[in-house]
Amino acid sequence: MTEIQEPRAVVVALTDVAVHRRTTGQEVILDGITWTVRSGEHWALLGANGAGKSTLLRLAGAVMYPTAGTVEVLGDRLGRVDMRELRARVGLVSAAQKVPLxxxxxxxxxxxxxxxxxxxxxxxxxxxxxxxxxxxxxxxCKELADRRFGDCSGGQRARILICRALMADPSLLLLDEPFNALDLPSREDLVDALHRLAADRAGLATVTVTHHVEELPPSTTHAFLLKEGRELASGPVDGVLTQDNMTVCFGRPIRVSRHDGRWYARSGR
Incomplete structure (x- = not known):
């Protein structure tokens, strides 16, 4: 007899969301975005510079309000909840975070x-x-406990900031370009750490903004491609990170392959 699995809890739900730049009210940053993230899912968010990735992550992190549409995070709708309290329940990791070195x-x-x-x-x-x-x-990072943060490498800092974000035991972890400026060994250490994290925390949902599919751990389950503020493709990762979708997303021929659970992409030119 086949076991019926309970549906996973919705962690983030955007419905027909738009964001316009406040200074003009005319420039569209995001438009018509409908997106659902459930517990235990691990999303990759990709797109060219200016596609709207950071804005989408800020909405999911309860950092800003949409111009139109609805955003629900951890069961609370933005505009009907104390944003500071909601943000305390979301883990955020960004290279731009200010911490004492x-x-x-x-x-x-x-x-x-x-x-x-x-x-x-x-x-x-x-x-x-x-x-x-x-x-x-x-x-x-056990051996780094007593080391000054400023003396740690870029990869070590990224893992320490993930630990910091996990202190509140969040159901949602947002990673804004955590691989930025990392060398190859540091990148691989972080990939391994994120893969272990997904295996050890079954209910945790993650969203990772990146420019490079090589940075995605094998635990990635879903992907969202943004192009000029609109959804190009989203869903289970194997159906989204295709040659055709990536070519349209980045505006040049791109070949995509997968080996041992990891993705690789290069320009066809």
Missing amino acids: DATAHTIVLTGATGTVQPLWRKYDAATRERAHVLLAELG
């Missing part, structure tokens, strides 16, 4: 428990401090 990796992770830049020492009990150590070990 002279603080240790363990301290940086601790600040994720309070959602602050500087540590609030009185807020961190023994269990919270131990949780920070556990997360560093989970992401392969």
